[in-house]
Amino acid sequence: MEKFVKFTGTVAPLDRSNVDTDAIIPKQFLKSIRRSGFGPNLFDEWRYLDQGEPDQDCSNRPINPDFVLNDPRYRHAGILLARDNFGCGSSREHAPWALADYGFKVIIAPSFADIFFNNCFKNGILPIVLKANIIDELFSLASADEPLEILVDLQNQRLTPAGSGAIEFEIEEFRKHCLLEGLDDIGLTLQHSEQIRQFETKRRTKAPWVFLT
Amino acid sequence: MNARTLYDKLWDDHVVRTEQDGTTLLYIDRHLVHEVTSPQAFEGLRLAGRKPWRSGAVIATPDHNVPTKNRSGGISDPVARIQVETLDSNCREFGITEFGMNDVRQGVVHVVGPEQGLILPGMTVVCGDSHTSTHGAMGTLAFGIGTSEVEHVLATQCLIQKKSKSMRVRIDGTLAHGVTAKDIVLAIIGEIGTAGGTGYVIEFAGEAIQSLSMEGRMTVCNMTIEAGARAGIVAVDDKTIDYIKGRSHAPAGEQWDAAEAIWRNLHSDEGAVFDREVVLDASRIAPQVTWGTSPEMVVPVSGRVPDPGREQDATKAEGMRRALDYMGLEAGTPITDIPLDLVFIGSCTNGRIEDLRAAAEIVRGRKVAATISQALVVPGSGLVKAQAEVEGLDKIFTTAGFEWREPGCSMCLAMNADQLKPGERCASTSNRNFEGRQGKDGRTHLVSPPMAAAAAIAGHFVDIREMRGIE
Ligand code: SF4
Numbered sequence: 001m002e003k004f005v006k007f008t009g010t011v012a013p014l015d016r017s018n019v020d021t022d023a024i025i026p027k028q029f030l031k032s033i034r035r036s037g038f039g040p041n042l043f044d045e046w047r048y049l050d051q052g053e054p055d056q057d058c059s060n061r062p063i064n065p066d067f068v069l070n071d072p073r074y075r076h077a078g079i080l081l082a083r084d085n086f087g088c089g090s091s092r093e094h095a096p097w098a099l100a101d102y103g104f105k106v107i108i109a110p111s112f113a114d115i116f117f118n119n120c121f122k123n124g125i126l127p128i129v130l131k132a133n134i135i136d137e138l139f140s141l142a143s144a145d146e147p148l149e150i151l152v153d154l155q156n157q158r159l160t161p162a163g164s165g166a167i168e169f170e171i172e173e174f175r176k177h178c179l180l181e182g183l184d185d186i187g188l189t190l191q192h193s194e195q196i197r198q199f200e201t202k203r204r205t206k207a208p209w210v211f212l213t
Numbered sequence: 214m215n216a217r218t219l220y221d222k223l224w225d226d227h228v229v230r231t232e233q234d235g236t237t238l239l240y241i242d243r244h245l246v247h248e249v250t251s252p253q254a255f256e257g258l259r260l261a262g263r264k265p266w267r268s269g270a271v272i273a274t275p276d277h278n279v280p281t282k283n284r285s286g287g288i289s290d291p292v293a294r295i296q297v298e299t300l301d302s303n304c305r306e307f308g309i310t311e312f313g314m315n316d317v318r319q320g321v322v323h324v325v326g327p328e329q330g331l332i333l334p335g336m337t338v339v340c341g342d343s344h345t346s347t348h349g350a351m352g353t354l355a356f357g358i359g360t361s362e363v364e365h366v367l368a369t370q371c372l373i374q375k376k377s378k379s380m381r382v383r384i385d386g387t388l389a390h391g392v393t394a395k396d397i398v399l400a401i402i403g404e405i406g407t408a409g410g411t412g413y414v415i416e417f418a419g420e421a422i423q424s425l426s427m428e429g430r431m432t433v434c435n436m437t438i439e440a441g442a443r444a445g446i447v448a449v450d451d452k453t454i455d456y457i458k459g460r461s462h463a464p465a466g467e468q469w470d471a472a473e474a475i476w477r478n479l480h481s482d483e484g485a486v487f488d489r490e491v492v493l494d495a496s497r498i499a500p501q502v503t504w505g506t507s508p509e510m511v512v513p514v515s516g517r518v519p520d521p522g523r524e525q526d527a528t529k530a531e532g533m534r535r536a537l538d539y540m541g542l543e544a545g546t547p548i549t550d551i552p553l554d555l556v557f558i559g560s561c562t563n564g565r566i567e568d569l570r571a572a573a574e575i576v577r578g579r580k581v582a583a584t585i586s587q588a589l590v591v592p593g594s595g596l597v598k599a600q601a602e603v604e605g606l607d608k609i610f611t612t613a614g615f616e617w618r619e620p621g622c623s624m625c626l627a628m629n630a631d632q633l634k635p636g637e638r639c640a641s642t643s644n645r646n647f648e649g650r651q652g653k654d655g656r657t658h659l660v661s662p663p664m665a666a667a668a669a670i671a672g673h674f675v676d677i678r679e680m681r682g683i684e
Contacts (some may be wrong), residue, residue: 017532018407018507022647027628031278031292033252033299035360045649054292083528085408088441089647090626091343093249093359101367111408114443115343115357122361172375174236185361186261189369192230196371199229199240200267209333209464209472210242213269213310 002124003182004054007105007152009078011036013142018080021116025098029054038094039101043069050096070104073147081138082109086127087116106152108159110135121175122185126154126170154180216482219446220379220414223354223536227337227347229371239374241366242336243353245320246273246309248300249628250341253387254364254385265307266370272331273304273311276321277628281591281618284314288495293629307367320594321621323347325354327431328596330460334449334476339366344561344644346437350430351457352449352479354414377443378412379487381481383419386495391677394429394643395563395661397421397493398436403511405491410442416481417447427456429566435562436644439508492515502548502674503646503659503677504647505536510646512548514664515678533643539648540656541636549674555639556581556588556669557651558615558662560625563642564593566600568662572604573641575666575677576597581614582672588615589631591623615669627651640668 029041031054040058047069050064063070069077080099086109087095094120099107108128109122120127130138141161142148149162154176160166178185189196204211217225229238251273258264265271278293282613288294297314303313303389312318314326323344326332338348338355341363348355358372366372382401402409417433425433431445437445447453454473457463464472510533512519521533521544537544542551558564558572569592581588590596590610598620601607607617624631625643633639633655642665646657659666667675 016535017528020507020647022626022645024652026649027626030249031290031296033256033296035253035256043655051653079470085411085441089343089408089645091341091342091359091498093361094254096359107218111411113408113441114411115359119359119361122359164284172236173234174232174373184366185373186263186365189365189371189373190237193369195370196229196238196266198241200370203240204244207242207472207475208334209468210336211269212462212464213272213331 001182001184004105004124004126004154004179006154007078008149009105010076010140010147010149011081012072012074012077013077013139014068015083017083018085018088021087021092021095022089024087025092025093026052030054030092030094035097036101037097039103041207042098042102043067062175078103079106079108079150079152080104081135081142082107083135084109084111086112088113091115093119093122096120096125097141100125108135108138108168121179124179126152126179128159130167130169134167216272216365216484216486218379218485218487219352219416219448219479219541220354220482221339221485222377223335224448226335227354228616235375237374237376238371239337240371241339242270243331243338244271244366245322245326245338245340245345246271246363247277247342248275249277250295250360251303251363251589252296253300254341254367255307255310257364258367263368268308270370271309272326273300273309273366274319274322274325275314277626279621280629281621281623281631284619286453290464290629295585308642317595317599320592320597321561321564321622324434324564324593324597327351330457330463330595333457333463333472334453334479339372342430343438344435346445347431347432347561348437348443349446350427350436352446352453352476354444354446354520356444375445375617377414380410380415380442380489380491381487382411382415382417382491382493384417384421384495385419386421387424387641388421388495389678391663392498392500393661393663394425394432396498396501397495398433399503399511399659400493400498400507402436402480402508403501404493405440407439407507407509408441410437410440413442414444414446415440417445422447423450426567427452428565432562436508439644440455441453449476500661500677502664503541504542504548505533506539506646506648507536508520508644508646508659510536514548514674518542518544518546518548532659549676552584552638552673553640553668554637556665557591557639557641557643558589558592558665559591559623560643561593562644563662564591565598566597568642569597569601569606570604572662572666573609575663576613576615576670577609579670580668585669585671588669589618589624590615591618592620596618624651640665
């Protein structure tokens with residue numbers, strides 16, 4: 001995985017709560033057996049006026065001018081600002097794949113759904129939780145005529161909107177470490193193979209029925 | 214030892230190692246796999262030259278993409294076909310047991326697992342699917358994971374986790390006639406909200422939960438994810454034990470006795486402390502109907518479509534307005550006045566035999582309303598379908614004008630051909646009423662199986678507590 005250390009990007013304000021993963025990437029695109037190429041279909045039903053199909057060329061589709069990512073100010077945004085419970089619903093990792101493929105590296109919201117939150121870290125996306133009043137402020141800054149640029153500094157757990165003071169954010173140590181180093185979880189876990197094997201042997205004795213299959 | 218919650222016990226039994234900050238390597242006993250969230254994980258294994266740690270822990274079945282009719286012709290959608298074939302070939306390559314599309318044991322993965330006795334009390338269970346929470350009904354710690362984690366579990370049999378907080382939701386008292394497990398869980402979500410359970414594992418307890426069948430408990434745990442929680446669990450009791458005994462993959466003989474003795478301890482200790490407690494009175498729960506585009510947008514069938522003008526919170530009011538607009542509803546409309554176009558009975562929430570029986574009970578001797586363009590019954594698995602046919606339920610449904618289909622996810626997420634057209638309105642026993650969930654611009658109302666059945670007969674919602682002849 002690519003390392004995440006610092007990132008500067010413009011902010012797209014998506015002013016909705018409970019944005020679910022069905023909205024982030026609709027089901028018809030889940031038929032793909034690849035990990036990449038979901039970006040053009042990110043928020044497909046909100047972004048385009050017609051019905052999207054897998055493997056379709058999206059460049060000529062009619063776009064919904066009211067949707068935030070179709071606003072010229074936000075087209076090249078790398079930071080998504082949203083409301084409560086972002087990423088709720090289905091566990092599909094296609095959601096962070098689509099966000100990353102589009103170019104989003106950071107998502108800021110007052111709260112995230114659990115599985116989506118986890119999935120972000122596996123894909124080099126940094127989800128940041130901030131208090132609702134700070135989110136409100138960021139929404140008003142991001143909705144100005146000039147797009148808002150934010151510098152995100154993971155090492156120091158700080159984000160700085162251009163022209164304003166720095167805002168601190170929390171992140172679990174382990175997750176931070178993995179993002180900063182771009183670590184592969186599986187490799188890390190396999191360093192403990194011996195311990196897993198010992199655990200498994202004990203479990204086999206205690207609960208042999210678990211191992212019937 | 215301190216009094217422990219059921220969640221504590223399940224957690225403690227699976228800790229391989231814990232880092233100083235609490236990050237834990239948790240051992241996974243059972244891993245369910247379906248075609249949509251697994252191909253990239255298997256591909257990852259291949260690219261890294263890795264093998265599954267314990268292929269016996271893994272069970273696969275295709276469900277999301279499979280057609281629910283004319284199966285003998287195979288899958289006509291080429292993209293879906295490739296995905297299902299990819300699951301078949303991955304299972305062959307990695308030595309994983311699969312109930313393929315034409316196996317009678319195939320079905321929605323969360324119906325198949327318990328039915329096969331593959332989910333046993335005390336297990337940790339994962340699947341690349343959020344509704345894995347279903348299996349908590351068997352006294353397991355079960356939760357959905359993303360595809361990277363699917364790959365992680367395949368490769369290491371473990372998952373990196375942090376312990377959640379614990380919540381107990383107690384449903385006291387008894388349910389009124391016609392009120393089901395689905396109504397309980399919708400009422401809970403209405404109460405705590407779709408983010409109310411975020412960061413928690415919820416244990417469901419109380420008289421009304423104990424009185425539920427195992428199928429009913431699965432329905433409640435299934436929708437724990439709609440309340441935002443990591444997992445839902447129910448303590449083991451006689452019903453759990455009876456449900457599991459004799460199933461294909463359950464232990465037998467002496468091993469059964471040993472297992473049962475251990476399983477009987479799978480409940481929260483007296484005096485165990487929860488981070489949060491919620492109590493609801495079962496007798497006050499009415500049949501529920503969602504009116505909006507989030508499961509928390511729910512009201513009793515006797516209620517009306519709510520008015521955003523009365524909501525204090527501006528963001529919430531805006532969300533309500535958007536939902537009403539999407540759903541094509543006016544504030545103040547009585548729920549029973551909402552006319553429907555389609556009815557869907559099925560899914561991992563309500564596609565089990567008991568659900569079909571409850572729906573058939575309502576349908577028996579009646580006809581689907583002329584205004585309903587399609588009424589579908591999609592059994593949760595091939596074995597549910599076979600059982601229903603033995604009981605003659607299929608005849609009851611087809612005589613009434615329902616279509617009787619092959620098992621799969623079907624219109625729950627509309628990845629296959631079973632979809633709503635723009636503007637169509639559906640009474641559905643599934644679990645998500647998100648925008649576009651059942652088809653672009655389709656409108657979903659979540660209800661219980663008997664409520665869906667009654668709506669099919671009447672052409673609009675009816676309060677089944679008052680139902681006689683159905684108008
Ligand atoms: S029935 Fe619906 S919710 Fe259940 S696994 Fe299938 S798509 Fe997901």
